[in-house]
Amino acid sequence: MIFSTLEHILTHISFSVVSIVITIHFLTLFLLVDEVVGLYDSSEKGMIVTFFCITGLLVTRWIYSGHFPLSDLYESLIFLSWGFSLIHMVYYFKKRKNDLSAITAPSVIFTQGFATSGLLTKMHQSAILAPALQSQWLMMHVSMMVLGYAALLCGSLLSVALLVITFRKAIKIIGKNNNLLNQSFSFGEIQYMNERSNVLLNTYFLSSKNFYRYQLTQQLDRWSYRIISLGFIFLTIGILSGAVWANEAWGSYWNWDPKETWAFITWTVFAIYLHTRTNKNLEGVNSALVASMGFLIIWICYFGVNLLGIGLHSYGSFTLTSN
Amino acid sequence: METLLNPSKTPKLFASKTHLFKSSLLHSIFNPQPHTLFNRRPLSVTITCKVKTSQGPKNDGKNISKKILLSDSAPELSNGEVKGKPTNGVGAWGLVTKLPKRVLAVLSNLPLAIGEMFTVAGLMVLGTAIDQGEAPEFYFQQYPEENPVLGFFTWRWVLTLGLDHMFSSPIFLGTLVLLATSLMACTYTTQIPLVKVARRWSFLQSADAIRKQEFSEALPRASVKDLGVVLMGAGYEVIFSSSCYVFLKGPSLYAFKGLAGRFAPIGVHLAMLLIMAGGTLSATGSFRGSVTVPQGLNFVMGDVLGPTGFLSTPTEAFNTEVHVNRFYMDYYDSGEVSQFHTDLSLFDLNGKEVTRKTLSVNDPLRYGGITIYQTDWSFSALQILKDDEGPFNLAMAPLKVNGDKKLYGTFLPVGDTDSPNVKGISMLARDLQSIVLYDQQGKFAGMRRPNSKLPIEIDGTKIIIVDAIGSSGLDLKTDPGVPTVYAGFGALMLTTCISYLSHAQIWALQDGTTVIVGGKTNRAKAEFPDEMNCLLDRVPEIVESCITKQPDSIGG
Numbered sequence A: 001m002i003f004s005t006l007e008h009i010l011t012h013i014s015f016s017v018v019s020i021v022i023t024i025h026f027l028t029l030f031l032l033v034d035e036v037v038g039l040y041d042s043s044e045k046g047m048i049v050t051f052f053c054i055t056g057l058l059v060t061r062w063i064y065s066g067h068f069p070l071s072d073l074y075e076s077l078i079f080l081s082w083g084f085s086l087i088h089m090v091y092y093f094k095k096r097k098n099d100l101s102a103i104t105a106p107s108v109i110f111t112q113g114f115a116t117s118g119l120l121t122k123m124h125q126s127a128i129l130a131p132a133l134q135s136q137w138l139m140m141h142v143s144m145m146v147l148g149y150a151a152l153l154c155g156s157l158l159s160v161a162l163l164v165i166t167f168r169k170a171i172k173i174i175g176k177n178n179n180l181l182n183q184s185f186s187f188g189e190i191q192y193m194n195e196r197s198n199v200l201l202n203t204y205f206l207s208s209k210n211f212y213r214y215q216l217t218q219q220l221d222r223w224s225y226r227i228i229s230l231g232f233i234f235l236t237i238g239i240l241s242g243a244v245w246a247n248e249a250w251g252s253y254w255n256w257d258p259k260e261t262w263a264f265i266t267w268t269v270f271a272i273y274l275h276t277r278t279n280k281n282l283e284g285v286n287s288a289l290v291a292s293m294g295f296l297i298i299w300i301c302y303f304g305v306n307l308l309g310i311g312l313h314s315y316g317s318f319t320l321t322s323n
Numbered sequence B: 001m002e003t004l005l006n007p008s009k010t011p012k013l014f015a016s017k018t019h020l021f022k023s024s025l026l027h028s029i030f031n032p033q034p035h036t037l038f039n040r041r042p043l044s045v046t047i048t049c050k051v052k053t054s055q056g057p058k059n060d061g062k063n064i065s066k067k068i069l070l071s072d073s074a075p076e077l078s079n080g081e082v083k084g085k086p087t088n089g090v091g092a093w094g095l096v097t098k099l100p101k102r103v104l105a106v107l108s109n110l111p112l113a114i115g116e117m118f119t120v121a122g123l124m125v126l127g128t129a130i131d132q133g134e135a136p137e138f139y140f141q142q143y144p145e146e147n148p149v150l151g152f153f154t155w156r157w158v159l160t161l162g163l164d165h166m167f168s169s170p171i172f173l174g175t176l177v178l179l180a181t182s183l184m185a186c187t188y189t190t191q192i193p194l195v196k197v198a199r200r201w202s203f204l205q206s207a208d209a210i211r212k213q214e215f216s217e218a219l220p221r222a223s224v225k226d227l228g229v230v231l232m233g234a235g236y237e238v239i240f241s242s243s244c245y246v247f248l249k250g251p252s253l254y255a256f257k258g259l260a261g262r263f264a265p266i267g268v269h270l271a272m273l274l275i276m277a278g279g280t281l282s283a284t285g286s287f288r289g290s291v292t293v294p295q296g297l298n299f300v301m302g303d304v305l306g307p308t309g310f311l312s313t314p315t316e317a318f319n320t321e322v323h324v325n326r327f328y329m330d331y332y333d334s335g336e337v338s339q340f341h342t343d344l345s346l347f348d349l350n351g352k353e354v355t356r357k358t359l360s361v362n363d364p365l366r367y368g369g370i371t372i373y374q375t376d377w378s379f380s381a382l383q384i385l386k387d388d389e390g391p392f393n394l395a396m397a398p399l400k401v402n403g404d405k406k407l408y409g410t411f412l413p414v415g416d417t418d419s420p421n422v423k424g425i426s427m428l429a430r431d432l433q434s435i436v437l438y439d440q441q442g443k444f445a446g447m448r449r450p451n452s453k454l455p456i457e458i459d460g461t462k463i464i465i466v467d468a469i470g471s472s473g474l475d476l477k478t479d480p481g482v483p484t485v486y487a488g489f490g491a492l493m494l495t496t497c498i499s500y501l502s503h504a505q506i507w508a509l510q511d512g513t514t515v516i517v518g519g520k521t522n523r524a525k526a527e528f529p530d531e532m533n534c535l536l537d538r539v540p541e542i543v544e545s546c547i548t549k550q551p552d553s554i555g556g
Helices: A002-031 A037-065 A073-095 A101-116 A118-123 A137-166 A168-174 A178-195 A197-201 A208-249 A258-276 A285-308 B013-023 B101-107 B110-129 B136-142 B155-161 B163-168 B170-199 B207-211 B224-233 B260-285 B482-498 B528-537
Strands: B215-219 B237-241 B252-257 B287-294 B298-300 B321-331 B337-347 B353-360 B365-367 B370-386 B389-395 B408-414 B423-429 B435-438 B444-448 B455-458 B461-478 B504-511 B514-521
Touching: A002 A037, A002 A101, A037 A073, A037 A101, A073 A101, A073 A137, A101 A137, A137 A168, A137 A208, A137 A258, A137 A285, A208 A258, A208 A285, A208 B482, A258 A285, A258 B110, B101 B170, B110 B163, B110 B170, B136 B155, B155 B163, B163 B170, B170 B260, B207 B504, B207 B514, B215 B528, B224 B237, B224 B252, B224 B504, B224 B514, B224 B528, B260 B482, B287 B298, B287 B321, B287 B370, B321 B370, B321 B461, B337 B365, B337 B370, B337 B461, B353 B365, B353 B370, B370 B408, B370 B423, B389 B408, B389 B461, B423 B461, B435 B461, B444 B455, B514 B528
Parallel strands: none
Antiparallel strands: B215 B514, B237 B252, B252 B504, B287 B461, B298 B321, B321 B337, B337 B353, B365 B370, B370 B389, B370 B461, B408 B423, B423 B435, B435 B444, B455 B461, B504 B514
């Protein structure tokens, strides 16, 4: 009993803290407060608190149920949100800045929100493992896959951001949310203005705004490449360990199961992304387009296949029931 | 020729002139000096000079006027760089050079490879969207000609293109073969020369060339040797050289790190080719079969296994007889199945038991290249005593139910068995643990467990459930491609990890008391400036006018 209350408490704490962090970010956007340093610190501490809460949640579930907390859709969603906050922590400790929090914090909150929402209440209890899942491979295969998804999603969101910034003028004409876009990207530009002023001495630029936008897109491009490369490694290890596990459990390392096939499709699309970056002509916008496609494909692979509920991977399937 | 200067001595103008003459040889052998730096391999390296162009054998006829450009992208095939030339040490590729160079050039085109990858992905999407392996009537129904999907897609498309068995259809396999040839062509023409270029050590001799790098800095009052020490501490391989400039410039430095990251993509391609080869072997040379064996019966492996392709040849182990000694299941406290086990004995042709093992899911039996997996279970028969007569074996039949829960049932007729409306006692079970009994009207009569041996009275008949006999669902397989595929998997995992490393190159030049540093990297472009700034902060600043190092002031 104590474990489930602990789980509840931790879930609620992490959810609320992340909401507060996002609210702080929106406040700084719209009010354009100059003294953002104090708020930065508190939003950073908020993300750290969230990370520890989700870690605690997963550990509690592990101890309580006796198996690694990755056996159904609810647990894998919590693990995904943990993956996002982990990426954020690693980036923060390397660079001492939370540039990525615009991407990772909303991702954490959306995945957690969906997991804890009324759609999946049936799965909140720790369930027992089916015979086929009682294996040491469970830990390696599923955790690598979910971490790979987290990193790839993060990287492709950065590419989507790059595309939005590059085509902002086109969007202005069509879209109605001009102010929102203007302010969210001037926020990024203010950040870079503070830190890149010494580069002015060495480069040409037509106008300050164009220059900072160029710097921003270049940074987004490079970080997106790095994060996607890391996610690609995790995805490769996940797919291959899944194949070896399948050989041990089901008799064959590749069965063209829908989930396996879609994981392979995701792998292929991100391999295309990595190859477009080897050629200078295709770098930049083209590779960002491929990464954005990858974003959709990951969601189909992770969610869409489970909705069908068929095939050998039916452990993660669920039916949307409205309570 | 003494190429390693001790930077504490002031180089003299005359000495550098002599050096200039000598270095017009354009070849120098590095002799590792114990007090300066760590140099693992004494290679002959070409040093570029402003005065003369370098003509070493490794340059393949390139004319370099200022510096050697290490390009990030593949060298363009059109400007006559290294392509298709037979290389010395790699004899196996000699066969490939006989192919027309145009075919090779076409195949190793990057947009073609990207297009092929997109095609493979698109075909796989189609393969998941269209139900695979159904009878033709299914496709007549799903994609009718009268009402085509998307306006044009009918069953004719599906059956002629082989989309109903997409993953073994000629169109898919053909694209994969094309992708494999592109992989081989690209590795040979593009990646191997790129690695040779990257391995070359080069020195930039002019301050302008260094300043033009992606990252460049000038450190006043510093010494190149200190920079070299800092870089070595950070894991770089550092090479010093003397200048061959006409004007006094001082020593220069070339450092690099992460060269393995340039080799790794070749490894990735080779690993993929290995996996494809192993997969082909699996598809054409393996045997598969599945069987449901009631407890206590046996079967011969060769009867069950069927070939999958034209390379399948049976082995001696196929004559082994498999006997199911016992099949049992474990349950959780909630009643759900936790695991199923089969106790198997294998007998050879002479009837001698060769091995005995208890299988379960995730724990297969391996013998003679054949693997037996526990994949399923079934209910074979229910053994009962009726009115203390028997025991009778009633065969259990699977009943259709939604979801993947199983349900089995049997029927014990009571009374006149010849009449058409024979009534009886029905017994249903979800697993081997508990049997539910219903009377002649179909009303629930009771539940019994087989080991309890408790009788139940239904409509005057006394029933005792003696035993529930299960049958084990086993899958058998022999696959010659598995070792190859596993080797490919391991290689792919390893090389993908290594290709994350970024190849960073740093050049530095001592210009009076200032050190000019420039560097670039191929992958970690986002992190490189910060890393470089951290390293440069650690280079000590020389306060006094003489060049001897002052350890008490650290710049930054």
